[in-house]
Amino acid sequence: MDIRDLWAEALAGMLARPVRSALTTLGTVLGITTLVITLGVAATAGNQIVGRFDELTATAITVEVPDKADPLVTWDAPAALTRLRGVTSAAALAQTDESSNLQVASNTLVDPTRVTNQTLAVVAGGPELPRAVRGRMTEGRFFDAGHVERRDRVVVLGDQAARMLGVTRLTSAPAVFIEDRAYTVIGILGDLRREQILSTAVIVPPTIGADFGLKNVTRVLVNTTLGAADLIAGQAPVALSPNHPGELQVIAPPSPTRARDGVQDDVNGLFLILGLVSLVVGAIGIANVTLVTVMERVAEIGLRRSLGAARRHIAAQFLLESTLIGMTGGVIGAGLGLVSVVAISAAKEWTPVLDARLALAAPVAGALVGLLAGLYPSLRAARMEPVDALR
Amino acid sequence: MIPDVPPDVIRLDEVSRVFPTEPPVLALSKICLRVGQGDYVAIVGPSGSGKSTLLNTLGLLDRPTSGSYLLDGIETTTLRDGARTRLRGRKIGFIYQSFHLLAHRTVAENVMLAEVYGRSARAGREKAGLGRPRLGRTDRGSTWNGPAGRGKTGHGPVDAPAGVTVNGYGRRGRRARAEEALEKVGMTHRLDFLPDRLSGGERQRMAIARALMGGPSLLLCDEPTGNLDSKNTGAVLDLFDGLRDQGLTLLVITHEDAVSSRAGRRVRISDGVLTEE
Numbered sequence: 001m002d003i004r005d006l007w008a009e010a011l012a013g014m015l016a017r018p019v020r021s022a023l024t025t026l027g028t029v030l031g032i033t034t035l036v037i038t039l040g041v042a043a044t045a046g047n048q049i050v051g052r053f054d055e056l057t058a059t060a061i062t063v064e065v066p067d068k069a070d071p072l073v074t075w076d077a078p079a080a081l082t083r084l085r086g087v088t089s090a091a092a093l094a095q096t097d098e099s100s101n102l103q104v105a106s107n108t109l110v111d112p113t114r115v116t117n118q119t120l121a122v123v124a125g126g127p128e129l130p131r132a133v134r135g136r137m138t139e140g141r142f143f144d145a146g147h148v149e150r151r152d153r154v155v156v157l158g159d160q161a162a163r164m165l166g167v168t169r170l171t172s173a174p175a176v177f178i179e180d181r182a183y184t185v186i187g188i189l190g191d192l193r194r195e196q197i198l199s200t201a202v203i204v205p206p207t208i209g210a211d212f213g214l215k216n217v218t219r220v221l222v223n224t225t226l227g228a229a230d231l232i233a234g235q236a237p238v239a240l241s242p243n244h245p246g247e248l249q250v251i252a253p254p255s256p257t258r259a260r261d262g263v264q265d266d267v268n269g270l271f272l273i274l275g276l277v278s279l280v281v282g283a284i285g286i287a288n289v290t291l292v293t294v295m296e297r298v299a300e301i302g303l304r305r306s307l308g309a310a311r312r313h314i315a316a317q318f319l320l321e322s323t324l325i326g327m328t329g330g331v332i333g334a335g336l337g338l339v340s341v342v343a344i345s346a347a348k349e350w351t352p353v354l355d356a357r358l359a360l361a362a363p364v365a366g367a368l369v370g371l372l373a374g375l376y377p378s379l380r381a382a383r384m385e386p387v388d389a390l391r
Numbered sequence: 392m393i394p395d396v397p398p399d400v401i402r403l404d405e406v407s408r409v410f411p412t413e414p415p416v417l418a419l420s421k422i423c424l425r426v427g428q429g430d431y432v433a434i435v436g437p438s439g440s441g442k443s444t445l446l447n448t449l450g451l452l453d454r455p456t457s458g459s460y461l462l463d464g465i466e467t468t469t470l471r472d473g474a475r476t477r478l479r480g481r482k483i484g485f486i487y488q489s490f491h492l493l494a495h496r497t498v499a500e501n502v503m504l505a506e507v508y509g510r511s512a513r514a515g516r517e518k519a520g521l522g523r524p525r526l527g528r529t530d531r532g533s534t535w536n537g538p539a540g541r542g543k544t545g546h547g548p549v550d551a552p553a554g555v556t557v558n559g560y561g562r563r564g565r566r567a568r569a570e571e572a573l574e575k576v577g578m579t580h581r582l583d584f585l586p587d588r589l590s591g592g593e594r595q596r597m598a599i600a601r602a603l604m605g606g607p608s609l610l611l612c613d614e615p616t617g618n619l620d621s622k623n624t625g626a627v628l629d630l631f632d633g634l635r636d637q638g639l640t641l642l643v644i645t646h647e648d649a650v651s652s653r654a655g656r657r658v659r660i661s662d663g664v665l666t667e668e
Contacts (some may be wrong), residue, residue: 001508002507003560005507009507012495015495016494085492153663299491300491304508305452305494306450306479307508307605309476309508310473310476310477310478310505311476313508385452387452387453
């Protein structure tokens with residue numbers, strides 16, 4: 001039998017009942033469409049998430065330092081860190097549980113009726129802190145190396161803390177009382193993009209921190225250039241504490257690639273199962289309809305056998321018919337899936353990410369589904385005895 | 392010099408067919424039958440007498456339980472399934488009471504279907520050592536070498552039976568050959584019609600064209616006029632007479648006296664036993 005005759009006979013068999021063939025194709029169409037949408041949307045959404053991965057999150061590293069009697073990290077550590085290529089700023093902080101709930105009061109001379117006692121956190125930080133938290137001095141100034149060295153009793157308030165204490169202007173050099181000890185407020189720090197918790201804190205120089213048990217560094221904030229976070233996260237512990245790098249805990253941003261892969265894995269895992277289930281349902285549909293078709297075409301099978309068709313010719317024809325149905329479903333499904341991905345992307349204002357290989361793989365997958373689904377019905381058809389088929 | 396006599400088209404020797412049911416049914420009982428080239432034989436008998444079993448056996452659709460069946464001199468009972476299929480495709484044309492047409496294919500396409508499996512039949516015959524196809528060459532010419540290989544045996548080519556061009560197995564010229572076959576049964580005006588738009592007589596003529604298309608040695612007809620009125624019956628029988636006159640071997644199973652009386656020879660089968668009338 002000429003292969004062109006086989007194609008012609010299979011195509012004619014498929015088109016002989018166009019409505020039934022179209023309905024049979026639906027299962028595969030649904031399965032392939034789901035698969036293509038899943039893969040397309042996952043790739044698009046993953047790409048979108050990476051796009052939204054803002055610079056701040058991608059460049060901020062925090063190193064947690066265990067509080068020990070023998071300090072693991074000194075207050076000079078930021079200077080060591082900024083020597084690393086890729087570090088834009090760094091600052092050391094000290095905060096303990098005890099220092100997180102201290103009574104702070106402002107001067108009541110101006111407005112005696114005001115309740116000025118607040119429970120606030122007191123944090124010790126180096127002069128590099130405003131830059132490291134990417135904040136702005138809304139009033140006054142931050143303390144400098146001179147304040148630190150001289151052990152000046154000065155503080156900087158976080159903007160929220162200043163509001164709570166009623167400190168709005170610094171022209172009269174207001175004071176605050178921490179645990180009944182007076183400290184001059186020299187500045188208000190606001191617009192924090194990192195460590196927003198500091199907006200409700202009272203920040204003291206490291207040399208004053210000892211008054212509140214804030215002797216040792218407990219946290220180091222590091223900012224890096226874009227793309228350097230992974231590298232610096234590995235180097236920072238060694239730079240901060242060469243003898244005990246393993247004891248420091250580095251909190252680094254997730255890598256953009258890992259984030260995208262994670263999103264794709266999550267979406268793919270869920271919807272791929274849905275797509276595969278649809279494909280299996282489609283395959284069962286094709287198998288059922290092909291089996292029914294075989295039963296309906298018993299006389300035709302008998303006729304073909306009487307005209308000299310061998311069993312393999314009969315099997316090949318039915319197998320090709322089911323494969324063509326599956327492939328048609330794959331082509332339609334791929335088209336619908338790709339259009340859907342573009343439509344979803346347009347609605348979400350995303351940039352669609354489409355893998356060209358999908359357009360080729362989907363019809364092949366459909367054909368494979370049709371082929372597998374057609375195996376049993378084809379064998380049934382081929383096994384028919386011509387004398388029975390013609391009866 | 393003794394002339395080279397062609398073998399019988401059909402030669403059955405002691406052929407029996409037992410269906411292994413409980414109890415076993417003896418459908419054919421030691422049947423002996425010889426049908427020569429150009430014979431027109433009618434097989435008559437009541438329902439359940441074994442007519443259909445005999446036809447299936449002769450058509451290589453069923454295997455006898457015992458005995459020998461030579462078709463055109465080829466022992467068929469020892470052939471494997473594939474070789475029997477190929478032999479059937481090349482040598483036997485079937486005509487059924489219910490026509491067996493493909494409803495979704497046109498008249499021309501239905502007739503052309505007879506050649507779809509022809510190529511493998513030729514290749515299979517050569518592979519099985521059955522020699523060249525007896526009906527003409529394969530791709531070029533348009534003459535028929537005659538039934539029972541007369542061309543091969545020195546009797547020279549004869550004209551094809553009316554309306555039949557029996558050469559090519561390939562796709563090339565298939566449509567033309569189908570049109571030619573349909574012209575001889577008077578059906579060229581319906582080439583692109585679907586069968587459901589044809590009358591019963593037209594459908595049977597179309598089936599005859601399809602049966603002749605492959606250039607068979609033997610035409611097996613199972614109640615060919617069972618679904619036809621008297622006018623169409625007459626037309627079909629006239630067609631059979633023409634084919635017989637041109638040397639084609641016909642074997643017709645029928646209930647109808649009008650049909651059996653047109654055959655040159657009547658054979659009766661009853662309870663699986665064959666008797667000449």
